[in-house]
Structure formats: C-alpha cells, structure tokens
Amino acid sequence: MGKKILIVDDAASMRGLVAMTLKKSGYEVVEASDGKDALTKLSSVGKVDLIITDLNMPNMDGIELIKTLKADMKYRFIPVIMLTTESQEAKKEEGRKAGAKAWIVKPFKPDVLVSVVKKIIG
C-alpha cells in the first residue's frame, strides 16, 4: 500500500497537477478544495500520511487548517506542507509557527516537491 497524501487547493488544475506528480512517484492521493473540505475528507478517508495545502482558499485557509489539525488529537501528527504562491517571510513564519513542515513556493518543480515529500514521509 502506497502512502496516502491529501492535496488541498481551491484550483482544480493545481490539485490535478500535484496529484499527477505524486501518483507518478507511487503515492496515493486524495483531493480537497479548501480547508473545510479537507476536514470532511479526512473524516471520511481516515488517516493520511501527509497533507499538502495551498494558503489562500475560501472557507478555511491553509494556516487555519493546520491550526485546526494541530488542535485535534486524531490529526495533530500528520505532517503538513504548504504549497502556495505566497512567499512573504512573515507568512512563512506564521505557517512555521502554526506547524507547517515545509513551505514550497508555486510555481513548483515536480522533483523538488517529490524530494520534500520523500524527506518527510519516505
């Protein structure tokens, strides 16, 4: 069984692209369109090994998602990678504080994404 990764992004194209990249490296993927949706998906899928999320999304943004996850006993240890166009230091800092494991700035290089993912969940 491959490792399962939840991709959270409001742009379906971006989700698709990330999913494609990860599937090629043998990961299983689940997609969600925003933070709220991610929580719903999590509760239906159960455990995932990693979450890759965008920052700016409707309903619930990426950082809020991390904070919510960290506050939940079931999900607090799932590592989260931020994948966003946001590159401001302050935002990154906010993400780091919230508990993001890595911060990748879009546009991303597929091999960079995969190597970061590998580093975190193998």
Place this chain on the structure above:
Amino acid sequence: MMMDEMEYYRRQFYVEAKEIIEKATEDVLKAETEPDNIELLNSIFRGVHTIKGSAGGFELEEISEFAHHLETLLDKLRNREIQLTSEIVDIILNGLDYIAKMIEDCEKGLKPEINYELIEKFKSFAIPSKESENIRDIETSEKIHKEEAISIKREEIPLDIVENLKDYYERGYKVYKILVKYTTDEYINGFDPLIFLKNLKSNTVYYQAITDISTVPPIKDFNPLTLYLQPVIYIATDLNTEEIKDLVFDETLIEIIDLSLQFKVPEEAEEFIPFEAIDKDVFNEFMIDAFEALDTIEKNILAYEKDNSLEALNAIFRAVHTLKGDADYIGLNVLAKFCHNLETLLERLRSGKVKRTPTIIDTLLKAIDILRITIVNLKTNKGYPSTIHQVESELKEILSSKEPLKEEPILSKETLPPEDTLNIFLDQASQFRDIIKIYLPKGLDEQNLKIILRALRSIKSSASYIGLYTLSQMVERALSLHEEKKIEDFQKELKSIEAFLEGLLSGGVKKLGEILLEDRKITEKDLKEALSKQKKIGEILIEEGKIKKEDVQEALQKQKLMETGAQLSSKVTVKAEEEIKTMRVDERKIDNLTNLIGELVVVRNTYEYLLNSLINLFELDRQFLRAFKDNLYQLTRLSYSLQEGVMSLRMIPIKNIFQRFHRAVRDIARKQGKLIKFITEGEETEIDKKVADMLSDPLIHLVRNACDHGIEPPDERKAKGKPEEGTVILNAFQEGSNLIIKIIDDGKGIDREKLFEKAKEKGFTFQSPDDPELLNVIFMPGFSTKEEVTDISGRGVGMDVVKTTVESLGGKVYISSEKDWGTEVTLVIPASIGITSALLIEENNKIFAIPIDYILETLKIPASKIRRIHDRIGIYYRGSILPCEKLTNLLYQKERTFRLEYDKNIELPIIVLKTRNGSFGVLIDKLYKKTEIAIKPVPETLSNIEIISGVSIMGDGKVVLVLNPEKLV
C-alpha cells in the same frame, strides 16, 4: 500519457484563469467606483497572483512573467502606495485582457508572446505620484525617517535584510550579525562550520547568509578540503549572545555583533507599578488566559482581514476587553492602557468611524505581537519592552487622525448601546452563568473560588458598561460578602446572580413590569395597581414615585437584551442552512446525460407501446396487467424526474453573461466621453448554459449598439433636456415557458424618417415612415443607418446575426423605438429545448406532434358549425371568429379551403393554436394523446423547412415530425 494528463489539467487551468480574469475585471470596475474598498484591490491582486503561480506550474512561463508585472502594480495599489486613477484602471483592464489573450493563444496551441509595451506601462504607473505620496499616512513617513537614521550606521547590510531584521526586532526578537572565522586548518581538523550554521539556523526565526562566491576557484583548482567561503550571517532569534556561543564548538570561531542597538527607539519614561509587587500566582493565571485570548484575537484579525467579518471583529473586541479588565485588575496598568487604546480603535472599526485598511490590520497584528512579547518579558522579569510605546503611539496616531481621542464616555442612561455590544454582553453573560452553574455546586475550594471571583469581576465591569446597574450592584455585594468571609450569604448572592443571568438568557422577552418585579424594584402590588391604569407602565411607576426613572431605563435595557438574545438564537439557525457547495462538471458529460435521458424517454415510450400491444394481442391476467402498469407508471415518473434534474443542471443564472457587459459599457463611455448608467435586472433568471453561450455575442452587440448609437454625448442630452447621464437597462425575466431579455436605452432612438429613406435606397418599400413594419428592416443583412462604422459597434456581429441566432434557438426579436426617447429590443427565447409535452395527431395517415405549449384547446365540432368567413373558413369560438384550415393544406401550401366536403353531422377534431400571430384552428383527421417526447434537431437536409421544429422517435421506432405552429400560418 504523461503529456496528455498534463494537458488535461492545463486546460482546466485555462478555464479557471479565465474565470479569475472575469472576476478581477468586475472587481476593477467596482474598485473604480469604490476607491476606498481595499478588499476589492486585494481580491484582484490575489487573482492575478494565483494565475502567476499556476501558470508557472503549467510551464506557461510567458503568462507567469507577464502576470508578475501586473501583480507588482496591483501590490502597490493595494498597499496604497499609488492611487487608483482611471488611467490605471485602463491599464489594468488592458493587462487582464492581455492575459486572457495569452490564454486563448495557448488554447489554440500558439506560443503566447509577452507584451513588453504593457509591462513598461505597468512599471511607469507603479511609480508613486507626488500627490499620492502626500496621502500616505504619517506612519509611513515616520518609518522612512527611522530608516534613514539606521542607514547611517547600517554599514553594508543589504536593504532587504535590514527591513526584515527591523521587522523581527520590533516583534521582540533579538537580531545579530554573525561573522564566521573558521580557517581551512580548523576545517581539516574536523571543525565543520556547516554544523554550526545548521544549528544556528534551526534556532532562528530569520536567517540570511551572505557569501562572496568569487573566492571559490574553478572546478579544476577546487580543493575539497579547503574552506573558501566566509559567510556573514544575519539572524533574528530568541537566543542571547551566550546561548549562540553555546552552539559553536569554540566561541572564538565566530564573532557576534548585536544589531539591536541600531534599531532601538529611545525609551520613554513611563510609570508603572513595579512588577515585583504583583502576585506570581495571579500573574501566571493571567498569563495563561492572556495567551489563549491572544490566539483567539490573532485568528479573528485574520478572519476579519479576509472577509470583513463583523463576527470576527466582535470576537476581537470581546477578547481585548476581557484582557484589559484582567490586566487592570492585577495592576498591569501599562498593559491595560495599551488594551484600552486598542479597544478604542476596535470600537471605531465597529462603528465604521475608522475604515478597515491593510495598515490598520498590520497595526492590530503588531499590537497582538507586542502584547505577547510584553507578557513574556514580564514573566521573565525583563519589564515592559520599549517597543510597546511605539506600537501604542501608532494606535493613537490612527485614532487621532480621524478625530480627537476622547475619554471613553460612560454610557448615558438616555442612549442604549448598539445591538452588537448587546450581543457581546449576552455572550459573556452566558459564560458567567455557566461558570457559576458549574463551579458553585462543586464547593468553594480555593481553585473554584478563584475562577468564580474572576468571573464576578468581569461581570461587574461589563454590567456597568452596558447599563445593568442592578447586576453590577449584586456582584459588588457578592464580592464584599466574600471579603467579609460570609460564605453562606456569598453563595446565596451567587445563586441570585445566576438566576438573574438565567432570566436574561432564557430567550423569552418579558414585560417591563415583570422585569422590574423580578429585580425587586417594585412589589407585586405596585405592578397590579400600575397595570390597572392603561398607560405605559414605566411612566406610571415613576409618576407615583414608586421607582426612579433610572430603574425603568435599566429594565428597558434588560428587555432589549432579551430581545436581542431571542433574535440571535433564531438567526443562528438560519445561517447554518445557507452554505451551498458547487462543483465543476465537464459540459460534455451533461450533454451526454441529456442525450441519454432522451433515449430513456424513448425506451419508456417503447415500453408503453409494447404493453399496449400485449394487451391487444393476448388476454392477460388482470393482476399481472395492473402490476405491469404500475411498473410503467413508476418508470415514467422516474424518467421525468431524472429529466427535470438534468435540465436544471444545465441552467445557470444569466448573471454570468450579464457581468461581462459592465466592462463593455465602461469602455465605450470612456472612449466616447459619455456618461452611462448600466443597470442589469433579473440577474438570477436561469438560462440553459448552451443558450447563454449562443446569446452572449448578440447581447453584447445590442448593449454596444445602445451605448454607441443610442446614448448621446452629455451636452447633447443636456440640450434635449434629458439627464446628462444616459441609462442602459438589461433586463431578463421568465414569462410562461419563455425567457425574455430586454435591452432598453433612453438614448436618441431610431429616426424613422432617416430609416425610411435608407430603406427606400436599399429597395424596401414601405407606406410611410410610420409603417409598424419599418423598424424590422434593421434586422436585414447589410443594413446600417450609421454612415461610418465606429470602431465600437460593427465588430462583425450585425443586427441580422442577432436575429438569426435568436431564431435558431426558436426565439423572436422585437424592436420598438421612438425618436429622442430611446430604443427597446426584446428577445424572446423558448426556455426549454429537449424534452417537451406534445400532442400527437394524425393527418393523411401520418402522425405529427405539436408542442403542447402552443395548444390552447382541442375541440370536436360538427362540420355544420364550420362556416365560410370571407375568403376562408372559420368557427365561432368563445365569442369571436377563429379562422380555421386543414392541416394538409397548411403543410403542402395548397389553396385555401372555401367549402368543406364533409357530412354536416360528422364531428371534426380541431386544435386551437396560439401563436405570436394570434389564434387559429387546425382541422385534422384524428386526435391522439398527449405524450412526452424527446425532440431532436431537424436533420440538416430538412433544416430549411420552417414548419418543422424537430423530429422525435416514438415507442414503436417510427419517426415523427414536430410541427412549428409559428410558421404554419
């Protein structure tokens, strides 16, 4: 395979990007009229930002680069570094258009080209003008001032690093410059600087290393055991110098330079209670609560920034308010004062006196950071950080820039506080009630007592703030009882406070008298007496000197709170139902489904046909037959529900196409110097997506026409005595099964004389310029009254195309116009294509279908009743004459019937049809039944025959023609 999949997502991106551009265009136009609406600018910025990011991901570098330049301009706009002028609006719109064009190129498989000319324009506009610099707030200019001060001592620190360091310093981190002095010898001996750097980095919030790579030799001369780089590192961290030294094997290997001095602001003298005087336990308790509160505040500030949520703002206000009370209570008066200023700012935000801007949000966040740092500093006995004064003066600056900072007025009894304050109070009240409810029965040990006392203190100040003096007095009483160690009385008082709160929160609204009674202001006797005198109870009681005016006022306040509470609980239930989720589906999938449903209906019809054949051929068991029929009925119901569902999937609000027109109107208005108000009505009206796509071009043509040819320039309008601003209205609504779209303008209208002449020139003859048919000539191909074609209208779509498109949808176009009053064009579109109810009839042994929408009535009339009327036949029908004709004659365009060769007693079936041209009767051979049919388009070879609007396959596999009654007569 890989490529295909990538392409699939790329195409998805095109769609998304176009949607973003459309939304952004709309926002730009809105922003032009609401220049203070920062949220709009933020939203545009985010949109372009997203396109930039995604485009890069899909290897569309050109789009990404171009978007980047537009984004830079937008960033300056949203940060208020430049002002949004009409010229900038133009250039942004051009930029958005250009991105759309690049995407279209990509869709066509062309390589998009970057428009450097536009980029230059972005850049030229991104330079702040002199005026806008003046508009910049004092805060920024102060910043610049400070920056200059730094730059003197800054030496060679790169500017961006200085910015970041300053930022972190202000947030309470320590900032250092670190020089690494490892030598090659030490490196060979196992002292790897990289280990130190890694350690250092993991302990910092900001880390920037600067290296001179020119010292690294070319690869052939490269010695792996030589240390070439001597980086200079800038960090922001919690560590002090000693702790940094601990990270390195030998502290002489590095040099630490504290940069804090460079950023330090002169300290102000401030008197505060020495921290030592505060009880440690109390402080710890305060600290835990404060951190929690700060987290809540921060989260809500972000929510507030995102969508201007009043709820979030209220939550911030509430938390700050509590924090202020707590700080004040334990004697941290500097902190309390700071919170007070913060609270005042929040209050102004709530009342709308101060507008939400990014600067304000920044200040709020800064304030929260400094509160955190302050608390940590106090905890570790470091005293107040100097920066707290700086942030505080920033707060004051904002407050004083609008109006002088007044002392918070204590609520006067004449004015009740606004409703949202009441909401906050109700929230607090319910917390307090719960606290008492939970902790009182547990027994008053030290821990519980502490919690209760704290709640009481908060209630006291909130209650007097809101004007509930009875409550605050009760609490005061309780507090003093506790002080006097009268435990039983204290508990009793708590119970009555709980009861008071309970009454307040019970959700019901009580009568004024009841409230007064409950709060022990009057006796039951007083109440009864007062009630017997038909007057306002409060007035009576005051008149009689039973109570004071203030008491009534307070009771009124309580009543209002109850009302607010009751409303609040009903509001909450509504809100939960509002959320609607959408998903995007490939259009082809829905088309497919529509076709399948069509087939399903055919199969259902076959089923019915087969069942009828069975019944005719065999003697079937009745029960068996009934089951069969029930089953058929169920199938019918399901397939029709299914069909309805799929049809509703295809429907989109017409808003989606209307939205684009604002842009077109604006462009024309700006280009031609006209003033045009563009109003869209009925935007929620639903329309089939396919129809919407087809109508988009004709509609834009009509709107352009109205603006270009219709609306006159302002001076011309003024001369005519019309308002200088012209109006163009786009209106959509449902009428019966038709969708009606009207384009109305109050412009110059069509000049009939001119049109008459022009028509004559083109070879159309009319009786006079007043001929009602005259206006229709403008729908003729190649017809235009305007001498020269302007570059706005006449972009390939003429009025004739409008007409053809609408007619291909089975619709109609009408025009009415009056000189100097304006023009109104009406499009009538039949709402549903696909499956309709139709009546099957037989004529000359052939079966035809007539859509039920056209049928007024079916009659059977004795042949004798059908008379000759003038040159045709007809019947008396509901008080008037209804012209009739045999269907065969209509179909084959034969001579009209004058005389019927039927036996006078035979009853003839007649269908009364209602069309745009009036009603008429059609004589047929045989009436069948009403049925649901899936109408397919007429095959191309038959498409010129107007009297057929489609074909349909029957249950037995026969093809039936669907007649178009509009064209029959």
